Amino acid sequence: MQASFNKVKNRRIIDLINWGEDYFNKNDFESPKQEIEWLLCDLLSYKRVDLYVNFEEIVTLAKFEVLKKWVKKRLKRMPLQYITGNTEFYGNKFFLNEDVLIPRQETERLVDLSLQCIKMIDKPNILEVGTGSGCISISIALKREDVQILSVDISDQALKKAKENSDYHKTLNVNFSKIDILNEVPNGKYDMLISNPPYISQKEMQNIMIDVRDYEPKMALTDFQDGLSFYNRLSNIGPGLIKKGGYMLLEVGLNEHPEKVLSIFDSKGYASLDFFTDYNNDKRVLKVKI
Numbered sequence: 001m002q003a004s005f006n007k008v009k010n011r012r013i014i015d016l017i018n019w020g021e022d023y024f025n026k027n028d029f030e031s032p033k034q035e036i037e038w039l040l041c042d043l044l045s046y047k048r049v050d051l052y053v054n055f056e057e058i059v060t061l062a063k064f065e066v067l068k069k070w071v072k073k074r075l076k077r078m079p080l081q082y083i084t085g086n087t088e089f090y091g092n093k094f095f096l097n098e099d100v101l102i103p104r105q106e107t108e109r110l111v112d113l114s115l116q117c118i119k120m121i122d123k124p125n126i127l128e129v130g131t132g133s134g135c136i137s138i139s140i141a142l143k144r145e146d147v148q149i150l151s152v153d154i155s156d157q158a159l160k161k162a163k164e165n166s167d168y169h170k171t172l173n174v175n176f177s178k179i180d181i182l183n184e185v186p187n188g189k190y191d192m193l194i195s196n197p198p199y200i201s202q203k204e205m206q207n208i209m210i211d212v213r214d215y216e217p218k219m220a221l222t223d224f225q226d227g228l229s230f231y232n233r234l235s236n237i238g239p240g241l242i243k244k245g246g247y248m249l250l251e252v253g254l255n256e257h258p259e260k261v262l263s264i265f266d267s268k269g270y271a272s273l274d275f276f277t278d279y280n281n282d283k284r285v286l287k288v289k290i
Contacts, residue, residue, distance in 0.1 A: 011064050014055040016040060020071070027075060035080070039070050042084040077210045090139040094165050099157035100133040101220040106278040107196055110251050110285055111139045113276055114194055117247045117287070118144065121191050127241060128152065129181050129195035129234070132220055134162030134174065136194060141171040152179040152186060155219065182233050189243050196251040197230035198223045227253060231261045235268045239290060248288040258283040 020036025029035050037048055043063055046054070059067070073083045081087040081102045086095050089103035090111050096102060114136075118124040123146045128137045131151035141147055151174055153159050159176050166174050179186055200222045205213060212221070223229035231250065238248055252258045258275060265273055265288055272289035 011059040011061070012055065013040065013044075013051055013057050013059060016059060016067070017051065017055075023071070024074075035074060038080050039067060039074070039084070042086070043067055043070070077214065079211050079215055082215060089135040092135075092139060092142065092169065094133050094135045094138075095161065095168065096133055097161060098215055099155065099217060100161050101216055103133060103135040106280070106282075106284055107136065107251060109276065109278045110194060110196060110249060111136055113249055113285055113287065114140050114192065115143055117192055117249065118147065122146065123148065124191040125188070126150070127186060127190040127193045129193065129230070130197050130220070131162050131176065132158050132196075134165045134176070136196065137162075137174050138166055138169050138171050141174045142169060145173065147173055149174045150177060150186060150188070150190075151175070152177050152181060154178065154180045155217070158217070158220070182229065185237055185241065190241055190246065191243055192247045192249065193234065193238065193242055194249045195230065195234065197234075199227045199230070199251070199253040199257060201225070201227035227257060228260060228264065231264050235265050235270070238288065242290045244290060246290045248286075248290070250286045250288070251284060252286055254282055258286070261286055
C-alpha cells in the first residue's frame with residue numbers, strides 16, 4: 001500500500017482521482033472511479049461535480065493521510081459508509097457505525113408510503129420496529145412535525161446511534177426504547193407500524209456480498225432462521241397494536257420472500273394487503289390495512 005501511494009506524485013484532486021481509479025481497478029472493484037470519488041467527496045465535503053470544478057486543488061497532507069487510511073480499510077471491503085461514518089438517506093445526513101445497518105435507497109420507498117398513509121391523519125402516532133440508525137423515523141419526523149413516533153430496537157448500541165442522529169436533526173417528536181419485539185409488546189395503540197425487519201434467511205446469509213456479510217450487524221440482517229420470524233410475530237400482535245383503519249408497512253426481501261410474507265398475513269385473515277414496488281420495480285413494501 002505504501003509503495004502504491006508513493007506513485008502519487010502530487011496531491012491535486014485530479015491526480016488522486018486518477019490514481020484511485022487505477023488502484024481500485026487493479027484490486028477488482030466493480031466501480032473503481034466511484035470508490036475514489038466517494039472517499040474524496042466526504043474527505044473534502046464536496047459534491048461530485050466540485051471535484052472536477054476544483055480539480056487542481058491540492059489536498060492537504062493531513063487529509064491525504066486520512067485518505068490513505070480510508071483506502072486501506074476499503075481494500076478489506078469495509079463499506080464506504082462505515083469508513084466515512086455517515087451516509088445520505090432521504091436527502092438527510094445520518095451517522096453510522098458497524099452497530100447499525102447501512103440505509104439503502106430502496107428503503108426510502110418505505111418513507112414515501114408512510115407519509116402517504118398518514119397524509120389525512122392529524123397528529124399521527126407511529127411505532128417503528130427495529131429502528132437501527134433511526135433513519136426511517138427521523139426522515140418521517142422531519143416531514144411531519146405533528147407526528148409522534150416510538151422507535152424500538154433490541155440493540156443498545158443501535159439506539160445510541162439513533163439518538164445521536166435524532167439529536168443532530170433536532171427531532172424532538174421521536175422517542176427511542178429498548179424492546180425485544182419477538183417477546184415483548186409496546187404499550188399503546190398506533191395509527192401505523194413501520195418496519196424494515198431482518199429478513200435474510202440463515203441459508204441466504206452464506207451468499208450475500210462480503211461487504212455486507214462481514215461488516216453489517218447480523219442481527220439487523222437475519223433472524224437466524226427462515227427470514228420470516230418478524231412477519232409472523234407482527235401479524236400476531238398487529239391487531240392489538242394498531243388502531244382500526246390503521247396500517248402496517250413492512251419492507252420485504254427479494255425473489256420468493258414477498259409471496260411468503262403475503263401468505264403469512266393472508267393465513268391470519270388480513271383482508272387488505274397490497275405490495276408496492278421500489279425504484280428497481282421489485283416488490284419492496286407490503287401495506288397491511290387493519
